[in-house]
Amino acid sequence: MDFVFAQFLTGLAGAASLFLVASGLSIIFGVTRVVNFAHGAFAMLGAYVAYTLTARFSGPFGFWGGILGASVLVALFGAVIEMALLRRLYRAPELFQLLATFGLTLVFEDLVVLVWGPDDLLGPRAPGLAGAVELFGQAVPSYDLLLIALGPIAFGLLWLLFHRTRFGVLVRAATQDREMVAALGVDGRWLFTAVFTLGVFMAAFGGAVQLPRDAVNHTIDLRLIVDVFVVVVIGGLGSVGGAFVASVLVSELDAFGILVLPGVSLVLVFVVMALVLVVRPFGLFGRAEAPSRAVPEPGRKPPAPLSAPARLAVAALVAATATVPLWAGDYLVTVGSEILIVAIFAASLQFIMSAGAMVSFGHAAYFGLGAYGAALAVKLLGLPMLPALACGMLLALAGAALFGWFCVRLSGVYFAMLTLAFAQIAWSVAFGWTGVTGGDNGLLGLWPDGWAASPRAFFWLCLAAAAASVALIRALVFSPFGLGLRAVRDSALRAEALGLGRAPVQWAAFALAGTVAGLAGGLFVFLKGSVFPDSLGIGTSVDGLVMVLLGGIGTVSGGVVGAVVYKALSVWLISQTDHSKLALGLVILALVLLFPAGLGGLASRLAPRRRRAAAPAVHPAVGVGGAP
Amino acid sequence: MTALLAAEGLNGWYGRAQVLFGMGVTVGPGEVVALLGRNGAGKSTTFKAIAGLLDRREGRVAFAGEDVSRLPTPALVRRGLAYVPEDRRIFADLTVEENLSVGRQPARAGSAAWTPERLFALFPNLAEMRRRRGGAMSGGEQQMLSIARSLMGNPRLVLLDEPSEGLAPKIVEDLALAILELKREGLGILLSEQNLHFARLISDRAVVIDRGHARLSATMAEIADDAEACAAYLAV
Numbered sequence: 027m028d029f030v031f032a033q034f035l036t037g038l039a040g041a042a043s044l045f046l047v048a049s050g051l052s053i054i055f056g057v058t059r060v061v062n063f064a065h066g067a068f069a070m071l072g073a074y075v076a077y078t079l080t081a082r083f084s085g086p087f088g089f090w091g092g093i094l095g096a097s098v099l100v101a102l103f104g105a106v107i108e109m110a111l112l113r114r115l116y117r118a119p120e121l122f123q124l125l126a127t128f129g130l131t132l133v134f135e136d137l138v139v140l141v142w143g144p145d146d147l148l149g150p151r152a153p154g155l156a157g158a159v160e161l162f163g164q165a166v167p168s169y170d171l172l173l174i175a176l177g178p179i180a181f182g183l184l185w186l187l188f189h190r191t192r193f194g195v196l197v198r199a200a201t202q203d204r205e206m207v208a209a210l211g212v213d214g215r216w217l218f219t220a221v222f223t224l225g226v227f228m229a230a231f232g233g234a235v236q237l238p239r240d241a242v243n244h245t246i247d248l249r250l251i252v253d254v255f256v257v258v259v260i261g262g263l264g265s266v267g268g269a270f271v272a273s274v275l276v277s278e279l280d281a282f283g284i285l286v287l288p289g290v291s292l293v294l295v296f297v298v299m300a301l302v303l304v305v306r307p308f309g310l311f312g313r314a315e316a317p318s319r320a321v322p323e324p325g326r327k328p329p330a331p332l333s334a335p336a337r338l339a340v341a342a343l344v345a346a347t348a349t350v351p352l353w354a355g356d357y358l359v360t361v362g363s364e365i366l367i368v369a370i371f372a373a374s375l376q377f378i379m380s381a382g383a384m385v386s387f388g389h390a391a392y393f394g395l396g397a398y399g400a401a402l403a404v405k406l407l408g409l410p411m412l413p414a415l416a417c418g419m420l421l422a423l424a425g426a427a428l429f430g431w432f433c434v435r436l437s438g439v440y441f442a443m444l445t446l447a448f449a450q451i452a453w454s455v456a457f458g459w460t461g462v463t464g465g466d467n468g469l470l471g472l473w474p475d476g477w478a479a480s481p482r483a484f485f486w487l488c489l490a491a492a493a494a495s496v497a498l499i500r501a502l503v504f505s506p507f508g509l510g511l512r513a514v515r516d517s518a519l520r521a522e523a524l525g526l527g528r529a530p531v532q533w534a535a536f537a538l539a540g541t542v543a544g545l546a547g548g549l550f551v552f553l554k555g556s557v558f559p560d561s562l563g564i565g566t567s568v569d570g571l572v573m574v575l576l577g578g579i580g581t582v583s584g585g586v587v588g589a590v591v592y593k594a595l596s597v598w599l600i601s602q603t604d605h606s607k608l609a610l611g612l613v614i615l616a617l618v619l620l621f622p623a624g625l626g627g628l629a630s631r632l633a634p635r636r637r638r639a640a641a642p643a644v645h646p647a648v649g650v651g652g653a654p
Numbered sequence: 655m656t657a658l659l660a661a662e663g664l665n666g667w668y669g670r671a672q673v674l675f676g677m678g679v680t681v682g683p684g685e686v687v688a689l690l691g692r693n694g695a696g697k698s699t700t701f702k703a704i705a706g707l708l709d710r711r712e713g714r715v716a717f718a719g720e721d722v723s724r725l726p727t728p729a730l731v732r733r734g735l736a737y738v739p740e741d742r743r744i745f746a747d748l749t750v751e752e753n754l755s756v757g758r759q760p761a762r763a764g765s766a767a768w769t770p771e772r773l774f775a776l777f778p779n780l781a782e783m784r785r786r787r788g789g790a791m792s793g794g795e796q797q798m799l800s801i802a803r804s805l806m807g808n809p810r811l812v813l814l815d816e817p818s819e820g821l822a823p824k825i826v827e828d829l830a831l832a833i834l835e836l837k838r839e840g841l842g843i844l845l846s847e848q849n850l851h852f853a854r855l856i857s858d859r860a861v862v863i864d865r866g867h868a869r870l871s872a873t874m875a876e877i878a879d880d881a882e883a884c885a886a887y888l889a890v
Contacts, residue, residue: 195756198752199752199753210803
């Protein structure tokens with residue numbers, strides 16, 4: 027019993043840092059609608075800077091001054107980022123800022139390695155709080171007690187800020203309706219910068235106070251961002267009180283999960299998150315989202331099937347690609363196969379993202395299920411490659427049908443988070459079920475059948491699969507089913523009035539996209555000869571998102587272009603430099619700033635502008651009827 | 655005397671569809687001008703075009719003699735042009751007092767600044783619910799609060815988009831009295847209306863808009879008596 031109490035206190039102490047970081051993310055999202063993927067990286071940066079400052083200045087003043095100083099420095103850095111980068115992107119399509127902040131994360135990860143080295147750094151103990159206090163016969167670290175007090179104090183200060191100052195009232199108002207706040211004369215740019223700076227301060231402070239408890243390294247940002255997403259979604263986006271309750275909940279689940287169910291402790295948090303979202307789609311304290319900007323602007327030309335000349339051009343391109351193995355070396359051909367495989371993955375994700383406005387943060391689940399399905403079909407059933415690929419697709423279909431049934435009940439960021447939760451659950455199973463999946467060691471020795479064993483033959487197989495997948499997806503987008511999918515995307519209410527239910531249409535699309543992703547996953551296994559839990563990990567999901575966003579979310583198959591550019595670039599950068607993340611991140615940032623509509627969107631962005639200049643005025647009655 | 659607001663040649667678009675064609679309207683200090691027209695005639699769009707809330711717009715907007723065509727909305731508000739949207743857009747989670755504080759802007763030289771107390775005197779119902787959440791108010795109360803919130807910016811001119819829409823007759827009457835009080839204070843008011851009787855009660859002049867064009871501009875009495883125009887352009 028005493029031990030349980032001590033464990034409870036450990037959980038509470040962990041909640042403080044989680045709450046600080048999560049409330050920062052929540053505040054930023056509430057006002058700017060930016061899902062700040064770099065939030066974990068800002069927390070990591072706070073910890074690193076605090077490490078340096080507290081090492082230089084000793085004593086209580088040095089320690090606490092170092093932690094606060096680090097938070098302020100990182101917050102100022104955040105303000106610069108907001109003004110130089112994000113400010114240019116607020117009018118870009120929703121989630122494009124996500125791509126920018128992902129690029130930032132890559133840059134930060136490599137930068138901290140350059141500055142602080144790759145090893146774990148252990149911070150100093152807090153002066154005067156290095157010992158432990160005996161409570162009910164258990165030694166509880168004094169610093170934990172301080173953190174336990176810090177959580178509610180920070181919550182109280184935030185509450186005062188939001189309810190007793192005009193700045194706080196403006197923030198709350200902007201969280202509900204930022205257009206109206208601007209229409210009342212408040213300069214939104216100033217407010218956004220202030221809010222972003224405050225949010226980054228919370229992140230950096232949350233990262234810095236963990237310094238005496240946990241070692242810092244350059245990978246904690248990803249772990250943190252996932253934890254923090256979970257907290258914010260369970261609590262309800264934009265709700266600081268929700269973030270407080272959820273951070274305690276998540277932290278306690280972590281603390282006790284290890285005791286009660288050591289095997290599945292990794293999954294526990296995500297199972298709880300999935301349950302919360304199924305019961306309360308907007309989190310414990312959240313509210314239905316304001317209508318998002320994902321709705322296409324009126325007057326934008328809907329995508330059209332390719333014209334006959336364009337079809338010929340694509341056919342010629344595919345034919346030209348098919349000649350690659352005839353003149354390129356094995357290495358290049360193998361890289362080419364990998365690019366084709368990720369292109370299939372990106373195309374499947376783009377199908378639900380662009381035509382369905384379903385932004386999945388967990389599409390890797392179906393890539394990975396396809397991979398493990400194919401691998402297990404070989405290992406357990408002894409099947410040859412093609413039936414094994416089919417098994418992989420079946421497993422991906424089953425997974426997508428099961429998870430998708432829950433996910434399509436949500437939309438927007440909550441949908442994204444639930445897909446992430448399911449993907450993490452799938453990852454945990456692959457990671458933890460060592461007997462079947464090999465756990466972290468993966469499954470090895472999975473090579474293609476003889477007829478496809480040469481890099482050249484496998485390339486052609488991948489090319490055929492990619493061409494067929496993209497053609498199928500395009501055909502679907504322009505089929506009656508695709509029209510229905512776009513109809514429920516643009517106006518679920520009107521579609522439902524026509525007898526077209528949102529959930530069934532989106533569910534079918536989700537399951538189909540999962541199946542195609544499963545094909546990519548299966549092919550990937552035979553390309554690499556192995557499968558690891560990484561294939562279901564958040565890294566793979568984010569890669570897919572980046573490819574689609576790079577390609578242009580407003581296009582039908584820009585993701586294929588994005589996949590080719592992104593994968594080729596990352597393979598090339600890894601071969602050229604030790605700091606490939608830094609370079610890749612900078613390239614992403616440059617692309618984001620230069621082409622805010624994506625690479626694929628560039629062409630379609632230029633075309634209508636030329637047409638618009640010459641377009642005769644549309645009849646005035648059109649468009650007015652629906653306008654407020 | 656220069657007009658407070660002089661908009662001319664306004665063209666406006668929603669996406670690629672043009673909905674305003676050379677709209678123009680002027681309002682002087684202490685003058686109430688009604689923009690009359692059917693649903694979808696372009697009344698709200700005209701307001702948004704003036705307030706800088708339309709993505710694509712052409713034409714000239716002058717405020718107190720200054721060309722403000724290229725200014726963003728917050729800059730217009732600080733110069734004294736307030737916009738009260740048709741759907742009121744009260745911050746549902748904020749109390750009445752907090753809603754008012756969002757609208758607060760520095761006082762304007764030469765005129766008394768609006769304070770919550772002065773506004774509670776103008777809209778007595780609001781005084782009884784200072785701590786009520788915006789989301790828990792009736793439509794009429796929200797309309798009052800929306801106007802009061804804009805007045806906190808100490809405007810010289812208020813754009814009122816369909817203020818009487820969906821309100822009970824008694825509330826509409828209170829609203830008319832409040833608007834006349836603002837007129838006495840010297841504010842210019844441009845309101846859009848489908849309710850001819852309400853417009854007639856408070857307006858000096860009227861502009862009739864139809865399919866994005868200004869069709870008629872005359873005194874309120876002249877237009878109200880023009881049965882032919884009313885039949886052609888208004889839903890009466």
